Amino acid sequence: MHIQDCTENTCVDQIQKIFHTAEVEIQRKKRVKVKLRLDLVPLFLSYARDYLNFKHLAHISCVDWIEENEFELIFMLWSYEASLMIMVKTRVNREKPEFITLSHLWPQAETYEREIHEMYGINFKGNERLGEFILEDWEGVPPMRRDFDTIKYSKENFYQRPGREDAQDVRETISKHSGEEVPDFAKEFSIRRIEE
Amino acid sequence: MTYDKNSKKIVDIIQNFARKHSLWILAYGTGCGAIEVPPTMTSRYDGERFGLRGAATPRQADVLLITGYLATKTLKRVIRTYEQMQSPKYVIGFGSCTINGGMYWDSYNTIKALDRYLPVDVYINGCMPRPESVISGFIKLQQLISEGKANGAEKYQKNLEWYRENQKKVIHNWKMPDYNW
Amino acid sequence: MREKETTIYLGPQHPGITGNMMVKLKVAGDTIVKAETHVGYLHRAFEKLMEQRTWTQSFPIVCRICVPEPDPNEENLARAIEEIEGREVPERAKYIRVMVLELARLATYGLWMGGQSGSMGLYTMPQWTIGDRDYILDLFEELTGGRVYHMYIWAGGVRRDLPEGFTDRVLKTLDYLENRLPDYDNLLFNNALFQKRAQGVGIIPKDKAIEWGVVGPPLRGSGIKHDVRIDEPYEVYDKLNFIVPTSDGCDVWSRALVRRQEYEQSISIIRQVIEKMPKGDYYNKIPNPLTWQVPPGEAYVKTESARGEFGYYVVSDGSIKPRRVHVRGPAYVHGVSLLEKILVGANIADVSFIMNSLGTCPPEIER
Numbered sequence: 001m002h003i004q005d006c007t008e009n010t011c012v013d014q015i016q017k018i019f020h021t022a023e024v025e026i027q028r029k030k031r032v033k034v035k036l037r038l039d040l041v042p043l044f045l046s047y048a049r050d051y052l053n054f055k056h057l058a059h060i061s062c063v064d065w066i067e068e069n070e071f072e073l074i075f076m077l078w079s080y081e082a083s084l085m086i087m088v089k090t091r092v093n094r095e096k097p098e099f100i101t102l103s104h105l106w107p108q109a110e111t112y113e114r115e116i117h118e119m120y121g122i123n124f125k126g127n128e129r130l131g132e133f134i135l136e137d138w139e140g141v142p143p144m145r146r147d148f149d150t151i152k153y154s155k156e157n158f159y160q161r162p163g164r165e166d167a168q169d170v171r172e173t174i175s176k177h178s179g180e181e182v183p184d185f186a187k188e189f190s191i192r193r194i195e196e
Numbered sequence: 197m198t199y200d201k202n203s204k205k206i207v208d209i210i211q212n213f214a215r216k217h218s219l220w221i222l223a224y225g226t227g228c229g230a231i232e233v234p235p236t237m238t239s240r241y242d243g244e245r246f247g248l249r250g251a252a253t254p255r256q257a258d259v260l261l262i263t264g265y266l267a268t269k270t271l272k273r274v275i276r277t278y279e280q281m282q283s284p285k286y287v288i289g290f291g292s293c294t295i296n297g298g299m300y301w302d303s304y305n306t307i308k309a310l311d312r313y314l315p316v317d318v319y320i321n322g323c324m325p326r327p328e329s330v331i332s333g334f335i336k337l338q339q340l341i342s343e344g345k346a347n348g349a350e351k352y353q354k355n356l357e358w359y360r361e362n363q364k365k366v367i368h369n370w371k372m373p374d375y376n377w
Numbered sequence: 378m379r380e381k382e383t384t385i386y387l388g389p390q391h392p393g394i395t396g397n398m399m400v401k402l403k404v405a406g407d408t409i410v411k412a413e414t415h416v417g418y419l420h421r422a423f424e425k426l427m428e429q430r431t432w433t434q435s436f437p438i439v440c441r442i443c444v445p446e447p448d449p450n451e452e453n454l455a456r457a458i459e460e461i462e463g464r465e466v467p468e469r470a471k472y473i474r475v476m477v478l479e480l481a482r483l484a485t486y487g488l489w490m491g492g493q494s495g496s497m498g499l500y501t502m503p504q505w506t507i508g509d510r511d512y513i514l515d516l517f518e519e520l521t522g523g524r525v526y527h528m529y530i531w532a533g534g535v536r537r538d539l540p541e542g543f544t545d546r547v548l549k550t551l552d553y554l555e556n557r558l559p560d561y562d563n564l565l566f567n568n569a570l571f572q573k574r575a576q577g578v579g580i581i582p583k584d585k586a587i588e589w590g591v592v593g594p595p596l597r598g599s600g601i602k603h604d605v606r607i608d609e610p611y612e613v614y615d616k617l618n619f620i621v622p623t624s625d626g627c628d629v630w631s632r633a634l635v636r637r638q639e640y641e642q643s644i645s646i647i648r649q650v651i652e653k654m655p656k657g658d659y660y661n662k663i664p665n666p667l668t669w670q671v672p673p674g675e676a677y678v679k680t681e682s683a684r685g686e687f688g689y690y691v692v693s694d695g696s697i698k699p700r701r702v703h704v705r706g707p708a709y710v711h712g713v714s715l716l717e718k719i720l721v722g723a724n725i726a727d728v729s730f731i732m733n734s735l736g737t738c739p740p741e742i743e744r
Contacts, residue, residue: 028460030609031677055587059677061690061703074690076677080587080601083608087677108590108714134417134743135305136269137369143304143425150425151302157366161296161309223392227419228444228740230396231525234491239508252392270397270418273389299437302429303422324525 006052006082008032014052019044033087041090042100045075049105054079054086057102060112062120066146069094071120075102092122101127119144208344215258215284216338217247222257222281226274227264229290229324236327246334254280259337262314264324265293265306271313272367278314285349286337289319290330298323312362315348380405385725389418393496393729396739398712400732404725412720414713420743427702432458432532433666435699440526442704443741445488448481449682450689451530454702456611457691458532461674467658470534471612476547476650477520477529478612478680479643483554484513485683486640489736493633494565496729497574502565509557512550519543534660544651551644558640566637575630579719579731583627589718590710593685594639595735598632600625605681617649629734636683670697682707684736706741713742 006014011032012024022044023035036044048054054077061074068091075088092099101124102109113124114133121142124130132138141148154160175182225233236243237250251257254277266274278287289310292298297308310316317340320333340346352359364370388399397418403411423442427435439454440447452474459466487510491503514524519540521527529536565571581591586599596603604621606614622638624631663669673695680687685707692701716735723731 057590058679058686059688059690059703059705061701063692063701076688076690080603080608085677106588106590107718108710111709111713134420136272136417137367139368143422146428148304148425150304150422150429153304154302154308157304158297158306158308159312159362160301163296222390224390225397227397228441231444234488234503234507235511235514238491239504240511250392254390265421267418267420269420270389273418277390299441300421300426303426305420305422326524 006079006084008084011052011082011084011086015044018047027087030083031085031087033089035089038090038092038099041073041075041088042102044088045077045102046105048077048086048088052079052086053081054084056080057106057109058085060102060109060116062116062122062144064094064120064144064146065091066094071097071122073099073116073122097122098125099123100125103127118142121145209342212342212344216341219246219248219259219286219334219337220251220257221248221259221261222254222277223250223252224260224274224277226262226266226270227291227293229261229263232324232327232330233261233263236330241327241331243331243334246331246338248334254278255282257281258285259334260285260287260314262287262289262294262310262316264291265298265300265303266310266313267305268307268366269305271307271363272372275313275363275367276372283349284341284346286317286341286346287314287348288333288337289316290333291325292321292323295319295321307366313359313366315352315359317346317348382410387725387728388415391729393732395492395729395732395737398737398739398742400716400720400728402720402725402728407724407726409720409723409725409728412717414716416713416739416742418743419740423744424702424704427699429698431667431697432669432671432699433663435702436531437526437528439702439704440528441740442744443682443687443706443738444525445738446481446485446682446684447526448477448530449680449687450704451528452478452612453678453680453687453689454691455530455532456680457676457678457689458671458693460676460678461691461693462532462671464533464663465661466534467661468613468655469657470659470661472650472654473535473539473659474530475612475614475617476647476654477517477527477535479647479650480513480516480547482643482683483640483647484510484517486636486643487513489636489683489733490561490565493730493733494571496733497571499565499568499571502561505557505560505564509554512553516543516547516550519546531660531663533663534658536660538659544654547647547651551647555641555644561637566633571633572630574727574730575628575633575734576626577628577630578723578727579629579734580627581715581719583625586627589715591685591715592710593681593683593707593736594632594635595685595711595715597621597623597635599627605679605686609679611678611680613650616653617646619646619649629731632734639683668697670695671699684708684738685711704741704744706738706744707736708738708741711735712737712739 008026015024025033027033056078058078059076063072071092073090077086113127117130118133294310300306318333318337382405385402388394389397399415401413439450442450487506490506494502518524521529581599583599602623619642622635624634671693675692677690688705690703694700
């Protein structure tokens with residue numbers, strides 16, 4: 001395919017021709033979304049880089065879908081020639097999350113992988129620098145997982161200065177002190193918060 | 197040097213007078229508040245009028261300006277930096293997040309009350325504090341110094357065990373040299 | 378004779394380092410053999426906190442991701458939410474947003490000029506540029522109430538309309554800043570000392586720039602014409618006339634030149650915006666912010682900030698809280714993998730010089 005002609009539609013056609021199992025859709029202008037099986041992703045990424053000319057790795061992200069017991073990995077590739085972005089999405093099993101490293105394709109992928117490894121516990125095989133990156137001496141659940149409760153952790157581990165309790169909802173405090181009435185929508189919210 | 201509340205010697209008065217007019221701030225931007233330090237020090241607000249200026253290393257510095265929240269990883273470095281500083285030394289807590297955690301009250305990685313870990317002489321509140329309030333915080337510190345009340349370092353020395361206990365609660369892997377107090 | 382290798386820890390407490398981070402250097406003599414970036418000193422767990430907050434409560438959080446230039450973050454989150462929800466933004470709000478973004482860009486370049494020249498010992502420049510930057514912060518203060526953090530751009534528009542006579546004051550400040558440019562030129566850009574220091578230092582080769590994921594002024598300093606404002610126009614950038622300056626030197630000097638020209642371009646953009654700004658609504662009201670549910674969906678939006686491309690990946694699962702907000706700041710690549718590469722072969726004295734030219738900003742690496 002000639003690079004200059006790469007529009008959203010030709011890109012979708014091209015991908016579907018080669019990757020039959022891929023679910024491809026145009027999300028909006030300049031965004032093409034590709035859903036792929038996990039084992040096809042490295043193949044697809046190197047194909048997109050070398051044949052479709054998506055040379056720039058813009059982002060690697062991860063979302064924890066704890067309800068479905070899966071992690072979602074998202075890779076964003078940008079093509080400078082076509083001004084187009086491909087969003088590649090895949091799912092990883094949450095019990096034994098593993099993927100292979102992309103640092104041989106893009107050197108900066110290493111940094112993303114180190115962060116995702118630390119925050120979600122996904123193991124990127126082949127990346128030699130996995131390990132402590134942002135956190136220091138962290139034990140227990142990787143903090144960005146949904147089952148990690150940051151409020152509970154900070155209450156247990158850090159001294160909380162008293163005096164914040166009555167300032168939780170400023171409106172309540174103001175109304176208590178000055179007799180001003182709390183607006184209806186705020187009332188609703190504070191009731192719900194207490195129930196939580 | 198020890199202060200006896202009842203007898204304030206003339207030497208102390210002279211010493212404190214000299215100290216309060218040359219507060220050298222350690223150039224360590226520990227948090228986002230570091231962005232308001234350059235305006236304070238440069239032409240518009242000109243902190244040098246009050247004797248404030250930057251110092252490159254802990255040995256030369258008098259004031260440790262904690263510019264905002266401290267992540268536990270930074271806290272370890274800050275404690276070490278503070279212990280390397282030579283007396284007289286003062287700590288200023290800068291920003292709401294040093295006082296009670298501010299908007300990071302439920303974050304798993306930041307401490308919520310700085311004075312549990314380091315002896316704070318002056319707090320400047322706000323997120324972020326304006327250069328005027330930074331300067332006013334320093335003037336407050338100068339006042340305390342001239343009255344002989346800015347004795348955080350002594351407090352730290354006296355209650356070292358209590359501070360250490362708190363520090364070790366947060367910093368799990370304590371591998372630091374013990375400085376000679 | 379091969380010199381013995383020594384390890385030097387530059388930072389986190391070091392006056393030359395841009396922010397709270399550390400570079401571990403292996404040096405032979407004065408030449409760097411290996412560099413390793415250590416970050417995490419500013420990790421506040423923003424992305425976790427945003428999962429605990431409502432959508433509107435996320436705005437005060439995102440602006441703290443990048444301290445020198447918070448507005449692209451707010452604009453990005455606002456635009457991502459608008460894209461997921463399909464919310465229309467009034468035309469006037471778009472113009473105001475562009476004005477705020479470009480003012481922020483000018484302020485950041487002021488700070489950058491101070492940092493870049495301060496890192497080579499030219500301390501007059503910070504006195505000037507950071508002092509001048511304060512006039513822009515004054516405008517922000519009048520408009521938004523905050524000097525540094527604004528929380529001004531919201532989903533659906535901007536928080537409040539321009540105050541009366543505000544545009545006149547903006548124009549006056551722009552005139553002042555433009556008149557200051559010859560002074561800056563004489564002191565910094567035409568300074569033989571700066572040119573000698575900057576030329577041939579911190580080279581990002583043109584053929585590697587894209588592969589290494591370089592964005593923003595460093596990319597344009599390597600001769601590649603890419604700017605999100607042109608390639609994927611957001612807000613009203615497609616209705617404005619401006620050029621994207623590039624330079625072929627690939628070194629610190631050409632990055633400085635690019636920024637110097639962009640400074641002028643930003644001034645011209647703000648003038649055009651003020652001229653073309655329509656009257657009308659500035660805010661498409663969102664429902665009760667405490668119960669506001671954004672429909673399920675995802676969006677990836679980009680902004681060209683003063684230091685490069687900001688990317689926000691936002692996922693909503695239909696509740697009142699974001700499912701995931703992942704931020705990709707320009708320094709994420711510049712400060713870690715790129716810095717480690719281009720520091721090799723440089724001198725120790727050039728480390729903070731190169732870091733400043735890349736616009737390394739640790740708070741957006743670890744968030």
